[in-house]
Amino acid sequence: MHDALSQTFAALADPTRRAILSRLSKGEASVTDVARPFLRDMSLPAVTKHLKVLERSGLITKTRQAQWRPCKINAQGLRGAADWIEDYRRFWEESFDRLEAYLKTVTAKPAMKGRKRGKPKQAQ
Amino acid sequence: MHDALSQTFAALADPTRRAILSRLSKGEASVTDVARPFLRDMSLPAVTKHLKVLERSGLITKTRQAQWRPCKINAQGLRGAADWIEDYRRFWEESFDRLEAYLKTVTAKPAMKGRKRGKPKQAQ
DNA sequence: TTTATATATAACCATATAGTTAAATAACCA
DNA sequence: TGGTTATTTAACTATATGGTTATATATAAA
Structure with a gap:
């Protein structure tokens, strides 16, 4: 399953990832900040993986700023799903x-x- | 991942299942009819499984009519995803x-x- | 009753997903 | 340089997914 639409829907099929998008819709945040609300339930590498899924599907982008990787929502990636x-x-x-x-x-x-x-x- | 929204998105994250929904949006159809366009690519049981995923996620319903199981779209199941x-x-x-x-x-x-x-x- | 059609289930396999812990990398600070 | 913080990667595990073939079930037709 490699098509963009499937990837988008697959990325959205996880409550953690949707929560991350919700968080990022309120503004950029570093990986640690994004992860904070989830650290009672899962490890940091788990969140890193979720971010990678979101990045691969084009729903977020990551930049560099010193040792931080600010994450930014790219909700344009939702257009295809919305249209469908x-x-x-x-x-x-x-x-x-x-x-x-x-x-x-x-x-x-x-x-x-x-x-x-x-x-x-x-x-x- | 058991929540309804995740199940909906997961069901949509497959091109075969989206094609099935598209087909059913044009009217009820039996399992065999739904399957026909896909039988070059996969077996009938594979389609049956896809239909089961769509049924579990509430996106279609199946009724009985003699030995056929007419499938009907229930796009109401898309509301949650659309709202999100x-x-x-x-x-x-x-x-x-x-x-x-x-x-x-x-x-x-x-x-x-x-x-x-x-x-x-x-x-x- | 036998046969044919429609559909579902079982058992299995390969790959993907979501998590873990431990270690590596990268940038900053003293 | 050495230490601290931020993030990623590696290696592993368990479960889920999407497919297969073979078999079973249900209804209809002859």
Whole structure:
């Protein structure tokens, strides 16, 4: 699974990493500062690894400042994911019922060929 | 990682599963129909597993109709993910610069205590 | 009852993920 | 130089993931 979108979603599929992004959305922070709230639950190298996942997926960037590596959010990396999900928004918004009815008229042609024995038709 | 949001993002972190959702957004379909486009690349049980992941994460539901299990999208399951990402939208929209400036005035108080030797300050 | 279709499960394998501890590297300070 | 702080890397472990093939189950059809 190497595509960018999969990497983004995979990066978001961890509460620690989402918390890190939330923290960084309030401003840059060093690795130690990012790690502080998690050190009761995991070691510093564990946080370093999470940061690496976020960096690889383009959701944060790291710069250098003396012996510190300030981390900065790059929420642009969320655009792809946001756009993807956006395509499904209509499914949970109020116009859903009317839209579903419309879709049923649009997708009425059977997409399943070679059907022989009363197979269930798709949305009609 | 058991929380709902993590499960949703994890389910989305696979191109096959996203393609399945895309297919189901156009209407209900049986397991075989859902699987058809993927059978050059993987076996039917592999698709069954993907469907199970989508089902566990609440993104689809399966019903029964004779020997078929029509699958139906439940994009409501995307709401949580959409809402989470939405909080970061401001980071990639045009008002970003002005907003960042505003945030800097808001988050000016140092969140890093015990600092001794010219540690980098956070967004100020 | 037998056969065919649709789907699920079992057992297995390879790789990825998320954590650990210990050691290495890098920059600053005295 | 030597010591301290910040961060990364290495080596390892346990579990999860995504795939396989073979088998089982359920319903329908002949």
